[in-house]
């Protein structure tokens with residue numbers, strides 16, 4: 756997401772009670788942040804946080820963490836969170852590369868990747884959040900029966916991911932290249948990008964992967 760830098764965003768993120776500070780200290784103990792043993796699901800690259808906020812409202816028995824690397828973007832999610840009583844939603848301001856240092860093995864039940872940056876050039880393939888290197892990170896933090904759910908309107912990134920995920924030893928359990936007209940659409944919660952791109956007529960792709 757390309758956004759202008761918002762003055763004061765770093766400070767607002769640093770001060771927000773909804774952003775987990777020095778997350779390494781909770782390694783293996785993230786349940787203490789929520790005060791219960793409910794499963795923890797994370798959205799990586801959540802942007803302004805519409806999806807993860809709505810998911811937290813819809814599924815109060817699941818704990819959600821929204822991870823976003825840019826404070827100027829995360830700020831929008833914090834502002835939404837301030838308007839709602841959602842004890843099952845917290846945020847992390849970090850690069851997804853760091854996730855394996857932050858979470859203990861099997862601490863996470865599900866990972867959502869929504870409209871991840873496509874990085875179209877081959878030489879940038881390693882930066883794609885569905886690259887085999889990133890799948891290794893998810894492999895580390897996800898429970899044995901954990902799943903990855905990925906949505907995008909970018910056909911190149913989607914086709915790449917249909918290959919890269921099995922290359923990393925994972926199975927594609929289900930996929931569609933037109934989510935909104937498929938039977939995978941039940942219970943779909945739209946993201947900000949999903950609303951924007953489907954309004955332009957772009958079909959939305961979705962896959963679900965597990966080991």
Ligand code: SAH
Nearest residue numbers: 756800801802824850851869870946947948
């Ligand atoms: N998920 C949202 C936003 C999609 S845009 C939606 O569907 O509407 C992709 C977002 O991922 C951007 O906000 C970008 O800053 C974030 N992002 C990209 N790579 C990341 C990384 N390595 N770690 C954390 N966030 C990342």
